[in-house]
Ligand SMILES: Nc1ncnc2c1ncn2[C@@H]1O[C@H](COP(=O)(O)OP(=O)(O)OP(=O)(O)O)[C@@H](O)[C@H]1O
């Protein structure tokens with residue numbers, strides 16, 4: 001593990017020792033233990049990146065233009081991809097749901113309403129964020145990772161600019177805003193695509209499909225909480241992966257892969273907990 | 285005054301520095317020479333907390349700094365600036381913004397004041413016309429000059445130059461030599477220069493230390509190096525292909 005979280009003598013003393021032969025000569029139990037320790041160290045460093053990001057956000061000093069540029073890049077980089085994937089996913093979901101409904105109760109009046117509830121409560125945010133993880137997460141990890149291997153991070157530290165403040169914070173804020181915006185946009189696309197699928201495949205009139213009676217405050221609250229959590233998780237996890245890059249351009253490749261895998265994992269885990277909490281707080 | 289005492293540093297199974305000790309006198313131009321991969325860059329990064337030794341001490345003006353944390357390193361990094369081996373300017377910022385960054389962070393100048401001063405600093409290294417260009421658009425030598433300007437903006441007392449003349453044309457290289465010499469003679473700045481450039485070494489060095497296989501092989505003045513009977517050192521400073529020198 002590298003020393004991203006709190007660079008200092010203690011964290012560096014053991015750095016790089018696990019690079020070349022990670023768990024050599026440890027035996028099965030030892031290997032499990034080493035992996036667990038790695039995970040814990042990783043978790044602690046990730047947590048520290050998160051806390052320090054919040055600290056810098058709270059302190060409020062902003063680099064002029066950095067936030068706007070990040071927002072533009074994230075939005076621009078993802079909007080087309082997200083629209084297309086969510087559009088197709090919307091069509092598939094409604095088509096499948098329609099087929100199931102036809103078998104059980106040949107009645108489509110609530111097809112649109114249930115679909116909308118599902119989108120708002122979960123699918124728009126979760127599927128959208130998974131797409132964003134591949135797009136935005138990989139971008140962040142690759143950019144920061146290559147700054148690590150070209151010593152730009154060291155140069156930042158020499159200039160008394162904390163990489164967390166300078167690189168992660170603007171991406172964190174931009175990602176929270178843009179995830180919200182993009183998810184709402186992508187959810188709308190998915191819903192409209194679903195509406196047309198229902199109209200053409202099952203003759204469901206658009207007025208019937210556009211029905212929001214099932215969406216209540218709880219659904220909205222859960223959906224928006226998810227947007228917020230995913231928006232925060234993507235830059236933190238992928239930024240952490242980027243900062244812990246080691247070893248040349250191959251290392252950047254690894255960091256990027258790790259970022260996509262870990263952000264996706266984080267999104268799914270967060271989804272589980274927020275959904276669980278959502279059903280406890282807003283049942284039905 | 286900088287003192288390295290018994291520095292040991294390994295990366296995994298590989299020991300790069302094995303017990304390196306030497307003193308850098310204040311105001312001098314101090315060269316660190318040695319083969320590629322011997323650990324010269326690694327060694328100077330220890331001084332500014334970019335790497336930490338496995339054991340050993342580093343003294344800077346009477347303070348032991350090798351166990352400083354990131355916050356305590358702040359003042360050290362202001363006092364000891366570094367010109368990185370590959371320049372390492374920030375690609376997403378213009379040259380002027382690059383030079384302005386340490387002014388804003390170390391000295392808390394406003395963006396406008398910092399940029400104005402950055403332009404003046406770029407003039408000194410004859411890069412003012414490229415102030416608004418981005419580093420990837422420039423050649424290696426130009427980037428190096430901007431990197432030198434960036435390191436010197438906060439008026440450090442110590443400057444670490446990692447191969448400042450590599451990738452420069454001969455004229456620019458000699459200009460850098462003159463600059464380093466003048467920093468020392470006129471401003472009393474101590475320069476630690478990592479270099480393979482024999483011309484630089486034998487024209488401006490006050491003291492030289494040679495690293496060889498993780499240890500100090502020889503330290504002394506230019507004359508000491510020219511007159512040493514040590515075959516390894518002789519082969520290195522004359523640049524012969526055959527001899528006792530091992531990588
Ligand atoms: N972060 C790191 N992780 C693992 N090994 C490293 C790391 N940094 C340096 N090394 C190793 O330490 C050794 C010394 O590297 P260093 O860059 O100091 O050499 P150098 O003397 O500066 O050479 P050059 O003249 O080519 O710049 C190299 O073998 C390198 O592979």
Ligand SMILES: [Mg+2]
Pocket residue numbers: 324325326369446
């Ligand atoms: Mg080097």
